[in-house]
């Protein structure tokens with residue numbers, strides 16, 4: 001028997017054809033008294049001719065099942081070339097199913113490259129606001145410029161999301177989220193604003209946590225302004241987990257059930273392509289985006305396949321895939337976007353200089369293979385984009401960290417957190433003193449990275465907030481970094 005979900009996905013994949021769904025399965029779902037679009041709308045994973053549209057029906061975001069009856073709902077979607085939605089170029093109907101938390105993931109095909117589009121949804125007599133998205137340049141096309149924002153680490157309790165208001169105002173071509181979209185922790189009664197439950201473990205708890213985060217209107221604005229691509233780090237499941245191993249020594253079967261629930265909720269709440277829906281306990285999120293001749297971007301999953309013992313970060317299959325992608329790609333700039341620091345980073349522990357246990361330095365063989373691959377695959381202008389540490393770091397990935405100027409393999413830019421807790425600046429100064437390859441470290445700023453890419457140079461602005469405790473906070477450029485094409489060096493001003 002064919003899996004009904006596959007049928008629905010196949011229908012959704014038809015995109016602009018918009019076939020009506022089989023009538024009998026629908027019945028007449030109960031009316032929804034409240035606006036079901038309270039979690040906003042989103043788009044993601046653009047290609048030159050398509051983009052994924054997302055929403056989740058949840059009229060009461062924090063209530064069980066988001067306040068939805070256990071029925072399937074028809075959701076109509078439209079894509080237009082104008083914000084007023086008058087020039088519709090594609091439309092169709094898909095389903096929001098209670099087994100997937102009434103989430104919707106539609107890949108709309110047949111769009112034009114490097115164009116703005118607007119989209120909206122209609123369900124049960126309610127209509128969402130229109131949101132903007134954008135396709136990527138055509139393969140091989142000459143591209144003059146590309147603008148990106150890089151965000152990560154948005155602990156709801158520890159700050160407001162003013163950074164997202166500014167990302168929305170920038171309206172970049174693409175937003176990259178590098179993990180810690182939610183935190184699994186319980187409630188801190190002294191926090192700026194509170195989580196909605198004790199530490200989360202079950203599917204319903206992960207769903208309610210995403211719903212809480214997604215009620216934030218600044219986060220919704222950033223999703224409504226640009227398409228996103230995302231990878232997870234640890235807190236989408238549990239702090240510092242590696243593959244199937246929980247750092248809290250949870251029973252492996254119990255932890256696997258928790259991870260499976262967490263991955264499913266991640267799929268349900270991100271604008272991921274329908275084919276990324278988890279199968280069993282696995283979910284495939286590593287992907288590559290090509291931006292004309294200007295850039296290729298590999299988004300890596302460095303949690304799911306990470307080994308407990310220090311031999312692999314990505315798992316053998318993902319490593320092979322990455323090597324193949326890097327060897328096959330001839331873009332001018334090559335971005336690797338992922339969660340944890342790749343640059344050599346010695347930290348002082350008990351008076352000794354050691355590697356941390358949760359970044360690439362704890363996996364020296366895997367890290368060396370990554371450096372070898374970057375060197376041997378002839379990629380040009382490699383740039384690593386990273387999250388996790390709640391600090392801005394500008395680093396040089398090097399063969400010999402003591403001689404960064406002559407052995408640099410890639411530039412690395414670490415985005416600070418949107419809202420998650422600070423790192424003391426004296427620790428950051430210590431990191432910089434102890435690691436000649438770290439060029440700049442700032443631990444007490446919240447914000448994001450703003451990238452302006454041109455064929456001849458990459459500009460990375462470290463955009464900092466005045467005060468992440470203020471939802472209306474202003475922003476300023478803390479540092480502006482330049483990488484010139486063909487020159488393994490970073491200028492910081």
Ligand code: FE
Nearest residue numbers: 153180388420
């Ligand atoms: Fe974090």
Ligand code: CA
Nearest residue numbers: 180233234388
């Ligand atoms: Ca993390």
